[in-house]
Amino acid sequence: MTQTVLDRARAGDEQAFRELTEPYRGELRLHCYRILGSLSDAEDLVQETMVAAWKGIAGFEGRAAIRTWLYRIATNRCLNAKRDAARRRIAQPTAPFRVPEPNGRNEVAWLQPYPDALLDQVADADPGPEARYVGREAVELAFITGLQLLPPRQAAALVLRDVLGFPAGEVADMIGAGPTALKGILQRARASVDRHRAGEDPPPESSEEERALTRRFADALTAGDIDGVVELLTDDAWLSMPPAPHEYHGREAIAAFLASGAAWRAAHTVRQLPTRVNRQPALGYYVMDPGPGFAYPPGLTVLTFRRDRIRAIIRFVDPGPLSRFGLPDAL
Known part of the structure; x- marks a missing residue:
């Protein structure tokens, strides 16, 4: 300049x-x-x-x-x-089939995915050695969700200080807090976010292990193999569908949800195409009627892994044009 x-x-x-x-x-x-x-x-x-x-x-x-x-x-x-x-108020989608009663509630119904193509266009300025969240972990959906559960000033302070590495004095000034108050704000924010993210240990980004797990999930879901999907889940896995408030926690609840839509899916053509969002594997989800010329609006499924299992399935019902994620908007 x-x-x-x-x-x-x-x-x-x-x-x-x-x-x-x-x-x-x-x-x-x-x-x-x-x-x-x-x-x-x-x-x-x-x-x-x-x-x-x-x-x-x-x-x-x-x-x-x-x-x-x-x-x-x-x-x-x-x-x-x-x-x-x-x-x-966020408009809630209606499923085309009867779904079982959820055993959890999505508190972040406004959550949206972030295309890796946009992440590739910008890199955070070097935050220095004090940054606590860097690279992939600073954009994964578990981290973004954890931020949404914080009070506004805590979320802003944590991002400014622990992701972007702004000096403490500048962060305090930006959020209107004194230096002592900022320390307390950051301590509470870190504890909350770390609890939310506890247990995450995914395979290396874009590794063959990650791709193989994603393929197994896609093949099982497309084939209607509910047991095959459940086999891939951790015991504490959960499924959500932003902006719907429903969540299903545990293998049994997720299996019940998948089973409720099995007959409906069997009457349609389902295709899934791989992409990436938030540095995580994702699948564009296309459903077509048996009749020609009509397809339901496509969705986007994002997977969170813990080692060689799936810990979370987030099915974005209305992610916007899939072209933003490097996929066709329709098939």
Whole structure:
């Protein structure tokens, strides 16, 4: 960044403003996604951040880096959105077959997947040795879900400090907390997130072991082999279907849910295509009627592994266009 570009932006030059801010759009989107758990909300919040930055660039004095200034704006927008989200109602999908009574409830119904293609476009700036969550673990769905269960300031503080590595003083200033209060906020946030993620030990990313487990799951589900799916599950496995509130915990409950839809699936053509989201294996899920020319809206299934078993199945009922995930929108 040169002072000339900043001066031009302050004077109202839109091209200079874009030159200053566009390099950070991708990482700001990921930052907002971590706090909000929703890709669509994150994209909206980044746009709001850029509008607010454009309106405020004339008063930017340069005491902090442009990146830090943008993160401050984005974080404040996210905190406001988190508070507003408590009043937001999410439309719940209706299954085309009768489902058994769930034995759990999804508390993060707004959760959305994040395409690996977007993750590949941006890497977090080197957070330094103090970062606690780096690389794959900082974007996996278990981590993102754990963040959603935190109070807004705890989630923001943990991401800013333990993922992005901002200095403690800057984080305290961004979330409006004193240094002592920040320590307590981080301690509580870390304990909660670590409890939520306890037991995760997946095979190496994109390894043959991971691909083989994913293929076995896809083949068994497509063939209607419920026993084959259950054989792959850990004893404490669970299945959820955002934005539906239903969750099924344990092998028996998951088997009952799969069995309830077996007859319906048998009357349709089911195809699954592999992709990746949140650095995890995923499957685009397509269901077609026996008659020509019609298919149900496709979904996306994301698998979380513990060693050589499946710990979680997250079936996103309405993930948006699958082209965002490197898949065809329809078959």
